[in-house]
Amino acid sequence: MRLLFAGKYMSNYADILVELSEATPVFRRYARALGAGVGLVVADGLVHSALQGLGARLRAREVTPNDAEAARIEAYKAITSLAAHKYQVASCPGPRHPPIVHGLAALDFTDRAVLLLVSLEGFGYDAAADIASISRETVFMRLQRARALLANSTANSGGIPQVSAARSSAHLRVVK
Amino acid sequence: MTTPPTGFLEEADLHAFVDGILDPDQRRRVEEHLAQHPEDAALVESWQRQNAAIRAVYEPILREIPAPSLRSAAAQVAAPSGTIESGATHWGRPGVLPRVRRREDILAQQRRQAIFASVLAVLSVAAVTALATFIFAGRGEHRPITAASAPQGYVARAGLTYATYVSDQHPVEIDASRLEELSSWLKARVGFYKVPDLSQQGMRLIGGRVAPGVAAPAGFLIYERPDGGRVGLYFERSVATISQQASKSGSGMTAIEWRTADFAFVLIGPLSLDLMQVAAEKAAAQIISASQP
Numbered sequence: 001m002r003l004l005f006a007g008k009y010m011s012n013y014a015d016i017l018v019e020l021s022e023a024t025p026v027f028r029r030y031a032r033a034l035g036a037g038v039g040l041v042v043a044d045g046l047v048h049s050a051l052q053g054l055g056a057r058l059r060a061r062e063v064t065p066n067d068a069e070a071a072r073i074e075a076y077k078a079i080t081s082l083a084a085h086k087y088q089v090a091s092c093p094g095p096r097h098p099p100i101v102h103g104l105a106a107l108d109f110t111d112r113a114v115l116l117l118v119s120l121e122g123f124g125y126d127a128a129a130d131i132a133s134i135s136r137e138t139v140f141m142r143l144q145r146a147r148a149l150l151a152n153s154t155a156n157s158g159g160i161p162q163v164s165a166a167r168s169s170a171h172l173r174v175v176k
Numbered sequence: 177m178t179t180p181p182t183g184f185l186e187e188a189d190l191h192a193f194v195d196g197i198l199d200p201d202q203r204r205r206v207e208e209h210l211a212q213h214p215e216d217a218a219l220v221e222s223w224q225r226q227n228a229a230i231r232a233v234y235e236p237i238l239r240e241i242p243a244p245s246l247r248s249a250a251a252q253v254a255a256p257s258g259t260i261e262s263g264a265t266h267w268g269r270p271g272v273l274p275r276v277r278r279r280e281d282i283l284a285q286q287r288r289q290a291i292f293a294s295v296l297a298v299l300s301v302a303a304v305t306a307l308a309t310f311i312f313a314g315r316g317e318h319r320p321i322t323a324a325s326a327p328q329g330y331v332a333r334a335g336l337t338y339a340t341y342v343s344d345q346h347p348v349e350i351d352a353s354r355l356e357e358l359s360s361w362l363k364a365r366v367g368f369y370k371v372p373d374l375s376q377q378g379m380r381l382i383g384g385r386v387a388p389g390v391a392a393p394a395g396f397l398i399y400e401r402p403d404g405g406r407v408g409l410y411f412e413r414s415v416a417t418i419s420q421q422a423s424k425s426g427s428g429m430t431a432i433e434w435r436t437a438d439f440a441f442v443l444i445g446p447l448s449l450d451l452m453q454v455a456a457e458k459a460a461a462q463i464i465s466a467s468q469p
Contacts, residue, residue: 020250028246029237033230039457040464041434044242048249055250075250096465100229118195119227120234125197140188147191147223154226 012066013058019068020051020075026121027051027075033116034083036105037093046086050078076121076131080113103153107146114139115146185209190216194223241414241435244329330390331431334410334442337387337396342406347398348383358384366395367413368439370466372459374399379407379455389413399445407445407452409459414440432456436464 024047031043031050054075057063065071087109093101104112110132117128118139129136185206192198193206210217245252341347350358355371363369365386374381379399387396387410394412401407414435430452431444441463443456 017251021247024242024247024249025238025240028240028242029234032237033234039453040436040460041432041453041456044246044434045453048246051246051249052252055252058250094461098229098233100226100233104230116230120230125195140191143191144187147226150226151222154229 015068016058016065016071017055019071020054023072023075024051027079030076030116030121031079031083033104033120034080034113035087036107036112037097037101038087042086046082047079050082051075053082054078073127073131076117076123077133080117080131081133083113084109099154100150103150106153107149108142110134111142111146111149114142115150118143185216190220191223194220194227241438243433243435243440245433330410330412330414330440331433331442331444333388333390333394333412334408334431334433334444335429337394337410338408338444341385341387341396342398342408347385347406349385351383352381354383355381362386362395365393366411367392368395368411368463370463371397372409372462374407374455374458377451377455377458378402382406401447405446407443407447407455410442410444411439414438434460436460439463 027047027050028040028044031047032038032040035043035046054063058065058071063074065074093105104115107115113132114128114134117123117131118125123131125136125139129139132139134142189198189202189206193203193210198206210220350361352358359369359371362371362384371381371384378401380401382398382400384395384397387394389412392413394410396411397409399407399409428446429444430447430449431442432452433440433442434456435441441459443452443459445452447455
């Protein structure tokens with residue numbers, strides 16, 4: 001029984017490694033966006049460290065994702081957690097970066113992470129909450145705040161036009 | 177999601193609509209609401225434009241080819257002395273040398289350095305022979321190189337190039353005073369010609385040359401710091417079939433590899449990881465800028 005389980009895990013482990021390898025481009029994209037102006041070498045270094053750490057945890061069976069999708073979420077968690085530490089000091093994008101990057105850099109780290117997980121990486125609110133280690137309700141609050149702040153900052157820099165803030169005082173309710 | 181008699185929708189519903197997490201019935205109700213409430217429609221549109229702007233900036237990254245070491249990071253065992261925070265191959269760890277070294281350790285290092293120099297001499301001959309074969313067997317032809325026949329990864333080849341030329345009496349073929357000529361030559365022979373300016377990082381361009389690459393002619397630029405230390409920037413048109421080779425032993429050297437614009441780049445030199453990363457970032461930014469239409 002134990003040998004069978006070990007065999008199944010090793011097969012799953014190999015599949016997970018393949019999945020993580022194939023997903024490297026999206027991890028790079030997320031790390032670059034999360035850094036909001038950091039260079040590609042720093043962002044790639046972050047991805048490298050995060051995946052290395054995840055690999056060690058997989059081998060030690062500290063995490064046991066059931067499938068490829070679960071493994072990708074673990075990778076996003078690792079990248080987000082490491083970036084929260086590495087990107088503590090807000091980046092200052094150079095003048096050649098578009099206004100949207102400057103707007104992202106001005107956001108609080110978790111606000112930016114939630115916005116990117118939902119808008120760029122396409123995660124639902126539950127998955128984004130899991131990755132960012134916050135509640136689903138907090139995901140919505142941070143998403144609302146990030147979009148409002150981003151609209152203000154890009155409007156001030158001549159980017160996306162600001163829209164009326166008539167809904168800014170609307171009662172918050174999470175869509176079930 | 178519920179629709180009160182007044183038809184007022186919560187902002188949460190509008191966010192959910194933008195993020196595509198509503199079921200068909202909910203989505204239809206929001207669409208009907210937006211058709212009757214132009215202010216909310218404008219709000220939704222602004223969020224959608226935000227998303228589009230974010231994707232426009234970062235989607236092109238998906239078309240870049242990640243370094244093999246990055247793709248296999250999850251399978252790698254981290255160095256015991258700490259996390260290597262770069263998708264790079266490191267030769268030694270600048271700044272982490274032991275404080276006290278035994279005489280035996282010093283002698284062992286000297287023996288390793290002598291062996292490395294001997295191996296380097298052999299590899300240099302092999303590299304020259306390979307280049308001669310490439311030239312005389314078919315000048316200008318692109319021969320497909322498989323992983324089986326590729327002699328080394330880009331970092332290893334960059335190291336060989338660095339060791340071969342950096343201390344030479346004539347390290348470059350065209351010096352920095354003839355920058356236009358250097359750029360034209362590199363463009364014709366290697367296919368890439370943007371010479372990064374690293375003067376803000378304290379690195380003055382000495383010049384450049386063409387060197388034997390892994391699968392095609394490579395460019396090699398040499399920069400010099402005020403303290404005399406030299407840093408090399410190696411670049412070659414990248415081939416997806418070439419896998420990263422295991423790092424060789426060495427001391428006090430750092431190599432950072434990245435790929436962009438269909439080329440592999442390696443910045444190599446006797447500097448700390450922090451300094452090399454800053455310089456690599458600067459070079460990469462200029463290269464990306466030059467490669468964009």
